[in-house]
Amino acid sequence: MELFEMTAYEAATALQKKEVTSLDLTESVLKRISEVEDIIKGFITILDSEKVLQEAKKIDRLLAEGKEISPLAGIPMALKDNMCTQGVPTTCASQILKEYRPPYDAHVTEKLKEAGTILVGKANMDEFAMGSSTENSSFYHTCNPWDTSRVPGGSSGGSASLVAADEIFFSLGSDTGGSVRQPASLCGVVGLKPTYGLISRYGLIAFASSLDQIGPLTKDVRDCALVLDIIAGNDPRDSTSVPREKEKYADYLGREVRGFKIGLPREYFEEGIEEPVRKVVMEAMAYCDQLGVEVEEVSMPNTLYALPCYYLVATAEASSNLARYDGIQYGFRAPEEDNLIDLYRKTRNQGFGPEVKRRIMLGTYALSSGYYDAYYLKALKVRTLIRRDFEKVFQNYDLIVTPTSPTTAFVRGERIDNPLTMYLSDIFTITANLAGVPAISIPCGLAGGLPVGLQVIGRPFDEGRMLQFCYALENVLGFKGLKPGIPAKGVLRDVS
Amino acid sequence: MSPEYEVVIGLETHVELLTESKIFCSCPNRFGEAPNTNVCPVCLGLPGSLPVFNKNALELALRAALALNCTISSYSKFDRKNYFYPDLPKAYQISQYDMPLARDGYLDLVKNGCLVRKVRIERLHLEEDAGKLLHSYEEARSYVDYNRCGVPLVEIVTAPDLRSPEEARLFLELLKKILLYTGVSDCKMEEGSLRCDANISLRLAGSDTLGRKVEIKNMNSFKAVQRGLEYEVSRQEEILRAGGQVVMETTRWNEERGITIEMRGKEEEHDYRYFPEPDLPPMVLNGEFIGEIRSKLPELPVQRCFRFTEEYGLTPYQAEIITSSKNLADFFEETLEHYPQPQKVSNWLIGDVLGLLNSMGKEINQVTFTPLHFSGLLKLLDTGTLSGRLAKDVLEESFLTGKHPEEVVQEKGLAQISDEQKLLPVIDDVIKGNPNAVSDYSGGNKKAIAFLVGQVMQRTRGQANPQLVTGLLKKQLEG
Ligand SMILES: [Zn+2]
Numbered sequence: 001m002e003l004f005e006m007t008a009y010e011a012a013t014a015l016q017k018k019e020v021t022s023l024d025l026t027e028s029v030l031k032r033i034s035e036v037e038d039i040i041k042g043f044i045t046i047l048d049s050e051k052v053l054q055e056a057k058k059i060d061r062l063l064a065e066g067k068e069i070s071p072l073a074g075i076p077m078a079l080k081d082n083m084c085t086q087g088v089p090t091t092c093a094s095q096i097l098k099e100y101r102p103p104y105d106a107h108v109t110e111k112l113k114e115a116g117t118i119l120v121g122k123a124n125m126d127e128f129a130m131g132s133s134t135e136n137s138s139f140y141h142t143c144n145p146w147d148t149s150r151v152p153g154g155s156s157g158g159s160a161s162l163v164a165a166d167e168i169f170f171s172l173g174s175d176t177g178g179s180v181r182q183p184a185s186l187c188g189v190v191g192l193k194p195t196y197g198l199i200s201r202y203g204l205i206a207f208a209s210s211l212d213q214i215g216p217l218t219k220d221v222r223d224c225a226l227v228l229d230i231i232a233g234n235d236p237r238d239s240t241s242v243p244r245e246k247e248k249y250a251d252y253l254g255r256e257v258r259g260f261k262i263g264l265p266r267e268y269f270e271e272g273i274e275e276p277v278r279k280v281v282m283e284a285m286a287y288c289d290q291l292g293v294e295v296e297e298v299s300m301p302n303t304l305y306a307l308p309c310y311y312l313v314a315t316a317e318a319s320s321n322l323a324r325y326d327g328i329q330y331g332f333r334a335p336e337e338d339n340l341i342d343l344y345r346k347t348r349n350q351g352f353g354p355e356v357k358r359r360i361m362l363g364t365y366a367l368s369s370g371y372y373d374a375y376y377l378k379a380l381k382v383r384t385l386i387r388r389d390f391e392k393v394f395q396n397y398d399l400i401v402t403p404t405s406p407t408t409a410f411v412r413g414e415r416i417d418n419p420l421t422m423y424l425s426d427i428f429t430i431t432a433n434l435a436g437v438p439a440i441s442i443p444c445g446l447a448g449g450l451p452v453g454l455q456v457i458g459r460p461f462d463e464g465r466m467l468q469f470c471y472a473l474e475n476v477l478g479f480k481g482l483k484p485g486i487p488a489k490g491v492l493r494d495v496s
Numbered sequence: 497m498s499p500e501y502e503v504v505i506g507l508e509t510h511v512e513l514l515t516e517s518k519i520f521c522s523c524p525n526r527f528g529e530a531p532n533t534n535v536c537p538v539c540l541g542l543p544g545s546l547p548v549f550n551k552n553a554l555e556l557a558l559r560a561a562l563a564l565n566c567t568i569s570s571y572s573k574f575d576r577k578n579y580f581y582p583d584l585p586k587a588y589q590i591s592q593y594d595m596p597l598a599r600d601g602y603l604d605l606v607k608n609g610c611l612v613r614k615v616r617i618e619r620l621h622l623e624e625d626a627g628k629l630l631h632s633y634e635e636a637r638s639y640v641d642y643n644r645c646g647v648p649l650v651e652i653v654t655a656p657d658l659r660s661p662e663e664a665r666l667f668l669e670l671l672k673k674i675l676l677y678t679g680v681s682d683c684k685m686e687e688g689s690l691r692c693d694a695n696i697s698l699r700l701a702g703s704d705t706l707g708r709k710v711e712i713k714n715m716n717s718f719k720a721v722q723r724g725l726e727y728e729v730s731r732q733e734e735i736l737r738a739g740g741q742v743v744m745e746t747t748r749w750n751e752e753r754g755i756t757i758e759m760r761g762k763e764e765e766h767d768y769r770y771f772p773e774p775d776l777p778p779m780v781l782n783g784e785f786i787g788e789i790r791s792k793l794p795e796l797p798v799q800r801c802f803r804f805t806e807e808y809g810l811t812p813y814q815a816e817i818i819t820s821s822k823n824l825a826d827f828f829e830e831t832l833e834h835y836p837q838p839q840k841v842s843n844w845l846i847g848d849v850l851g852l853l854n855s856m857g858k859e860i861n862q863v864t865f866t867p868l869h870f871s872g873l874l875k876l877l878d879t880g881t882l883s884g885r886l887a888k889d890v891l892e893e894s895f896l897t898g899k900h901p902e903e904v905v906q907e908k909g910l911a912q913i914s915d916e917q918k919l920l921p922v923i924d925d926v927i928k929g930n931p932n933a934v935s936d937y938s939g940g941n942k943k944a945i946a947f948l949v950g951q952v953m954q955r956t957r958g959q960a961n962p963q964l965v966t967g968l969l970k971k972q973l974e975g
Contacts, residue, residue: 082544083544084543084544090543090544092543097543100543102537102542102543102544103537103542104537104542106544201544201546202544202545202546203544203545204544205543205544206543206544208774209774209775210774236548237546237548238546238548238775239546239547239548239549239775239776239777240774240775240776240777316771317771317774319578319769320576320578320587320588320769320771323578323580323586323587323588324541324543324585324586324587326580326582326587328582328585328640329540329541329585329640329642330542340582344580364769367578367769367770367771368767368769369767369769372769372771376771
């Protein structure tokens with residue numbers, strides 16, 4: 001077994017036992033990148049390898065000196081390219097920020113650096129996190145390691161494919177309407193969107209502020225808990241970050257789940273879902289018997305309105321959040337402007353891609369005087385109803401389980417010209433963002449040789465028990481360790 | 497202005513708060529730094545940065561709201577006001593739209609102890625300031641200085657209750673006084689820490705519908721506000737008299753030319769697409785917290801002015817002048833602690849002390865002359881050590897050097913000469929040197945003695961005790 005194939009936890013354990021060095025792990029990952037990155041294209045920026053290896057050596061020195069290091073110290077990782085890294089390009093996969101190097105680190109960047117993890121590069125994404133296939137990256141598209149003709153999902157497609165292709169031990173993505181969970185589902189990895197407010201958004205370049213949340217993409221549930229342990233916690237620089245006592249999520253793993261009650265909302269299993277996906281999820285849920293977990297059908301009637309509600313709230317906020325890219329202070333500025341208005345128009349016209357422009361227009365319209373009440377205000381009211389749907393179910397159930405995505409990974413180019421079909425990729429994930437509740441996707445099987453994700457949704461700040469359940473389910477499912485098996489620069493094979 | 501028309505004015509005032517740091521970041525709230533040196537990712541609106549609300553700004557805004565008799569909202573929130581301009585780095589201003597911090601206040605305009613008008617305050621809300629554009633005409637370029645971005649502001653909006661340009665000026669003067677008293681702002685119009693836009697319309701006297709209004713911006717002093725409004729009154733009156741209609745528009749006051757110039761018509765008005773700021777939680781204020789702020793409010797100028805007339809027997813005129821500045825009123829009361837004679841203190845304060853301050857262009861807190869100095873000076877007068885004339889010199893010297901009046905007297909040997917042995921030779925000299933005046937006096941013109949006293953005073957550089965000199969002269973001339 002190659003080192004890069006290990007989970008972050010396995011690698012960290014070997015490191016702490018001095019069976020390997022961080023240098024070994026980092027070199028292994030860099031070798032893997034050199035072999036498969038040409039095919040996958042999950043990175044936008046790969047840091048200078050000499051500098052990366054220097055960081056690894058630093059951790060090795062600490063270990064050699066007998067210093068105590070944190071659980072994931074020395075482990076190579078990647079960040080989605082919308083998280084600020086001081087002096088390292090942070091582009092949001094957009095031409096408008098192509099040359100942009102932030103003067104400061106995001107909260108999560110700081111936390112991961114403090115924990116001694118090794119930043120290897122910045123992952124590809126849909127431009128400004130708008131999209132479900134990473135085809136909206138203004139640089140290039142990323143391939144799904146399970147079938148390179150297919151998309152990895154999005155918008156954190158780079159982050160998910162890098163983990164699935166063993167190019168990195170773990171990564172961070174951001175999730176506004178499913179942008180961590182949907183690519184995790186399509187790439188067969190674990191992806192968590194924590195409760196809104198659990199992780200500071202400071203330094204995360206905003207798409208839709210009231211929905212955005214950062215989350216880990218990992219090879220298994222344990223790694224997810226370990227990464228969450230590093231990045232969760234209050235940050236006074238983000239006023240929406242919730243002050244609460246820090247938990248140790250890894251401690252939940254392995255605890256008994258007997259007696260948990262799970263609700264399966266029927267609205268998530270009826271319309272729009274591909275039959276093989278539904279079947280794989282239902283088969284996985286059959287294991288709940290074995291775990292002593294009770295499963296019942298429930299109803300969440302307002303699910304129907306989630307998609308329009310989401311596209312009003314998210315685009316409205318985005319239209320304002322993205323207004324700052326005007327060519328004045330930083331980023332791309334169109335050459336040859338005649339006057340100020342012309343400068344704004346040309347810069348934004350040339351700097352943004354079509355999907356970003358579409359959403360800015362939608363959001364601007366929704367907030368315009370005369371339309372605000374009918375669109376934005378109404379969407380806020382629907383949002384409250386959706387939140388109530390969750391509260392109601394959580395009165396009687398510990399967790400909610402749904403499919404993560406209605407389909408497996410789709411073929412590149414198939415949906416890019418039809419925004420509405422593309423938007424439907426998120427129908428099962430957006431509700432958790434609207435309600436602010438935590439949700440995780442774990443691989444639960446294959447359909448047509450492609451991974452299927454199962455989504456577990458919990459009460460606010462109940463990530464611990466969600467992970468506890470997912471860990472137990474992961475053990476009985478036996479999907480863990482199933483790899484896409486991309487050979488080095490070779491022909492891809494279907495593992496099904 | 498003919499009585500045919502009535503003037504209707506409403507004011508929108510922006511006031512910078514005297515906080516230590518900016519409203520949403522920890523950059524110091526300072527004026528006059530080198531361009532773009534007092535900034536951070538948050539006030540520069542860099543991608544990924546987030547605002548954190550400064551509680552000190554809330555406290556000052558609440559103080560202003562309470563001093564303006566407003567009702568504080570128990571629930572209010574921030575909103576984004578979206579528009580593109582190079583001095584606005586996020587392309588939106590964090591402000592408050594439909595749920596301002598405070599509403600429904602009022603201010604009583606008082607002049608010489610009489611209520612001129614009750615001016616309603618419609619709302620008071622918090623917001624962040626924008627940067628500044630600097631234009632270089634030689635280079636045909638514009639530069640942006642972001643230092644002012646994120647300076648905390650309150651916007652105070654009056655109802656259209658003001659009825660003349662003079663009332664508008666009076667309102668601003670009173671507002672400034674209150675904000676200085678409460679320590680909310682330094683209200684320096686020339687530095688932009690107090691800025692005022694006005695809405696003005698005319699209507700037929702007796703009508704209760706509002707005429708078409710014009711907004712005037714860029715009035716950079718209280719005088720400019722009055723002048724700009726006066727100009728606009730006559731311009732609109734002329735239009736209306738000629739049977740025309742006033743066009744709704746936004747104008748800029750041009751101080752040099754003394755006219756208003758159209759900026760944009762109302763139809764071109766922005767749609768700011770306000771919506772709730774998702775990066776900041778709403779503000780929920782409980783009565784206890786508001787009560788705490790209220791209890792810390794100082795006595796306000798109107799109340800203090802009234803108390804000064806009651807407690808110290810000052811005239812409304814005196815009380816108004818002394819309470820026009822909190823520092824001056826504090827100085828007055830501190831002086832009384834050492835020298836409890838309000839009338840005397842008031843006379844000297846209004847006459848000589850204010851005169852000196854005006855000629856130096858300073859405020860009482862900007863000089864080293866203290867209440868202890870002041871009371872010391874008045875005591876020297878009482879004991880006869882100083883004549884009124886000398887006291888003025890000593891006051892000036894003490895003002896300039898910061899020395900105690902007693903010290904000045906000693907150093908300069910300025911004490912009043914009440915020693916007969918010292919005065920007699922001078923008196924003899926004066927009598928010898930002015931035979932005409934002496935013969936006038938002897939001839940029955942008793943007024944001639946004043947001339948002779950003046951001569952003695954001159955020769956003693958004003959130090960001779962005038963009563964004593966008069967007595968001695970009479971004795972010499974008659975004896
Ligand atoms: Zn700042």
